[in-house]
Amino acid sequence: MAQLALYSAATAATVWAIVLLLPWQPWRNREVLEADGAAPPDYDLSDVTVVIPARNEASVIAATLSALEKQGAGLQVILVDDDSDDATVAIARELGLSGLRIISAQLLPSGWTGKLWAQQQGTEQVKTDLTLLLDADIELAPGMLKSLKCKLEGEKLHFVSLMAVLRLSSFWEKLLMPAFIHFFKMLYPFALANRPDHPMAAAAGGCILLKTEIIRHIGGMAAIRDAVIDDCTLAKKVKSAGYRIWVGLTHGVLSQRPYNSLADIWEMVSRTAYTQLHYSLWLLFACTAMLLLMYWLPLVSLFHFQGLAQLFSGFSVLVMLAVYLPTLRFYALHPCWSLVMPLIAGLYLLMTWTSAIRCWQGERTRWKGRVYENA
Numbered sequence: 001m002a003q004l005a006l007y008s009a010a011t012a013a014t015v016w017a018i019v020l021l022l023p024w025q026p027w028r029n030r031e032v033l034e035a036d037g038a039a040p041p042d043y044d045l046s047d048v049t050v051v052i053p054a055r056n057e058a059s060v061i062a063a064t065l066s067a068l069e070k071q072g073a074g075l076q077v078i079l080v081d082d083d084s085d086d087a088t089v090a091i092a093r094e095l096g097l098s099g100l101r102i103i104s105a106q107l108l109p110s111g112w113t114g115k116l117w118a119q120q121q122g123t124e125q126v127k128t129d130l131t132l133l134l135d136a137d138i139e140l141a142p143g144m145l146k147s148l149k150c151k152l153e154g155e156k157l158h159f160v161s162l163m164a165v166l167r168l169s170s171f172w173e174k175l176l177m178p179a180f181i182h183f184f185k186m187l188y189p190f191a192l193a194n195r196p197d198h199p200m201a202a203a204a205g206g207c208i209l210l211k212t213e214i215i216r217h218i219g220g221m222a223a224i225r226d227a228v229i230d231d232c233t234l235a236k237k238v239k240s241a242g243y244r245i246w247v248g249l250t251h252g253v254l255s256q257r258p259y260n261s262l263a264d265i266w267e268m269v270s271r272t273a274y275t276q277l278h279y280s281l282w283l284l285f286a287c288t289a290m291l292l293l294m295y296w297l298p299l300v301s302l303f304h305f306q307g308l309a310q311l312f313s314g315f316s317v318l319v320m321l322a323v324y325l326p327t328l329r330f331y332a333l334h335p336c337w338s339l340v341m342p343l344i345a346g347l348y349l350l351m352t353w354t355s356a357i358r359c360w361q362g363e364r365t366r367w368k369g370r371v372y373e374n375a
Helices: 002-021 061-069 088-095 114-123 144-154 171-187 212-217 220-224 230-240 262-270 281-304 307-330 335-360
Strands: 048-054 076-081 100-104 130-134 138-140 159-165 207-211 245-255 363-367 370-373
Touching: 002 281, 002 307, 048 061, 048 114, 061 076, 061 088, 061 138, 076 088, 076 114, 088 100, 114 130, 114 220, 130 144, 130 212, 144 159, 144 207, 144 245, 159 230, 171 262, 171 307, 171 335, 207 212, 207 230, 212 220, 220 230, 230 245, 262 335, 281 307, 281 335, 307 335, 335 363
Parallel strands: 048 076, 048 130, 076 100, 159 245
Antiparallel strands: 130 207, 138 245, 159 207, 363 370
């Protein structure tokens, strides 16, 4: 038993040492783009069209559209109403924003997700050189669109995406949402995704600025029409076509969507968790074993074993906490939240199993009242 504990603790410590020393350091926040607070209110955005798919977004659409009006002059906005049965369209019209067009999405065809079908219809109407794919709940800080445009043009990129600041008001949001971004960056290291010579691709679907010609070149959203993780799928499609992509963090892209309860976050994560594992039972078991090895075994060993096993476990716990601190610091949260990382990892593991069980029962994903079954 003592030997098994020692080997297990040593294995966990080795894995954490590898994470700490990876050349691309996915736990750091080096890929950051902030809003240009000095951007003039008449900054020329006549070459940009924003496409917003909206399904029952009455609570957030006013703030989203009002923030766009403050980005600059000449901006075109296409709001695609995806069969909303609330006041989304009425609120949008009441704002009276210049450059706003509202179109109604046609009946959802088989084989499409609702968001991508709405984006397809919106992007077909774009006439400008640049397209901003924006979720209906995303509020841009003043000058953010200028920063995106300058980043894309100044560095000769074709596709720029920013991870939104998720709402951090409730206890559950503070506990789990920063970790959502932390784990995302561990799975999709931004430093690798931003390298033209590396196959890794990643994006945050809430805010993507890209050259409109790229959408046409890859065959429109039809090329990824049934994707559950549509942002990373789109990024991979674009990058594999030879275009340069970039993904990063920011404080200037704000998600208004609330996740006040554990159940809300559970639903959000379980929509895509098993998809991340390519619907593979073996990857699910491997993920389960890895999370238990990295987050729970060191904690148990630290208090129940002695000698070298305890030393290895202490090292693992220290690294576990240390690699999470940059994320907490970026979102101005107290470092003590890192102390509950084993609990956070355990909850995300259970959410992943929920996603897998739903898939085995025939449900691929669900969102906004729609359930997408396995083919």
